[in-house]
Amino acid sequence: MSKVALITGAGRRFGYELANDLLDQGYTVYAHYNSSKQGVEQLEQRGAIGLQADFSDIAAIDDMIATVKEQAQHIDLLVNNASCFFNNSDVDDDADKLQAVYAVHAIAPYKLITGLQDVLSTANDGLVINITDIYSDRPSTDYIAYCGAKAALANMTLAFAKSLAPNIRVNAIQPGPILFLPEHDSDHRKQVLAETPLTVEGGLQPMIDTVKFFRDNPFLTGESIKVDGGRALKI
Template sequence: MNTVLITGASRRLGLYLTQAFLAQGCKVIALTRKASAELDALGTQNLQVVLADYSCETSLAAAVNSIRSQNDALSLLVHNASLFEKDATHKDDLCGFYDELYRVHMRLPAYLNEALQSLLYNKAQPGCIIHITDIYADNPNREFGLYCSTKAALENLTKSFAKKYAPGIRVNSIAPGPLMFLPSHKDDEKKAVLDETLLAGESGFEPIFQGIGFIVDNQFVTGSSVKIDGGRSIGKI
């Protein structure tokens, strides 16, 4: 049975991936800051829920110890945990907000990659690490500048770790575009996004799951970024 670790697993994409991998018969380790009713409803068969405060090194160390004590190997680590908020929302606490973005998008993936390297490393059947980044890493949105910069840093970490862990671990990223709007998105904001997307429409989360499947199945892919964005990154002219 393959064992998959997903961060930010209690909602949206993380929850979807947890459900999808469980349906495939995988064991899933769901790392989250706090559980959700939807995650709890999945039951306990083949599911290990690990709670961790991403900002606390002691909490992260305890989470790693819990994972290592119950698992001899990992086949896949998906770094999905994310914080997506506008800079202007935090204009009175810009440094604190930036620190939090760093902790979630950069420090957490780096820490887990290093701490769990031995569970993933396998020259005969390399383990996979996938960083979920954003198309804004290449073409930043001015309203989300701090968010974009830390996602860009995560893209750089993808390449660094791909070099460091080869040939026993393959490290890649997936850069999503518009998948599923948040409840807070207004109609004019939705229209603006869709007008800039070649394949306009909400795709849902399935394309990301399919992209993960491609990376896992293709043994000659590492250090790469796969855009799954409906053409948003090139937009309409």
């Protein structure tokens, strides 16, 4: 029986590369996306199953959960990776963006973990990995809502780890400067790397390796690992 993974935000960056890695390992991969299907179309060509859902709509989350449960008798790995990133002025000027920040980072993971609990338990060692942020416990004053939502996800990681043991393990990864965005100019990149003790952009492979570390060590639950080159030490 092949292993099954559900990755939210699978169309780009870390979600996309993790999905490809799991497909290489023989997993059946459910690849969630919101609006752009570009990366997921490529994953579907490799055998992944694309799932569209706007996480700002609770009914859409419930529909996606129902679809997965109709098709998958078990899930071995759930990665709550979907994200949206808005600064203070964005959420102050647009209530929909404020709602989206908390829906994507807190409500959707809560609904997915609770809604898929029975099929995660069927895997005997079901694993949930929540992608939080180094700012979840060292918040930025420029992204207060985002940091608050990620902090909520970090706290849920601990609570679910306690409540779902021993059948389901729940852990978190706190990424730092893994992969700069195209809009990050050279000055921004230099500043971030100057605040990072290892002084390099991490790339996506360290994140993928950390997923495998959690998967392959069955005695870890309620843990959070910073994959940030040490940047949390300086912010």
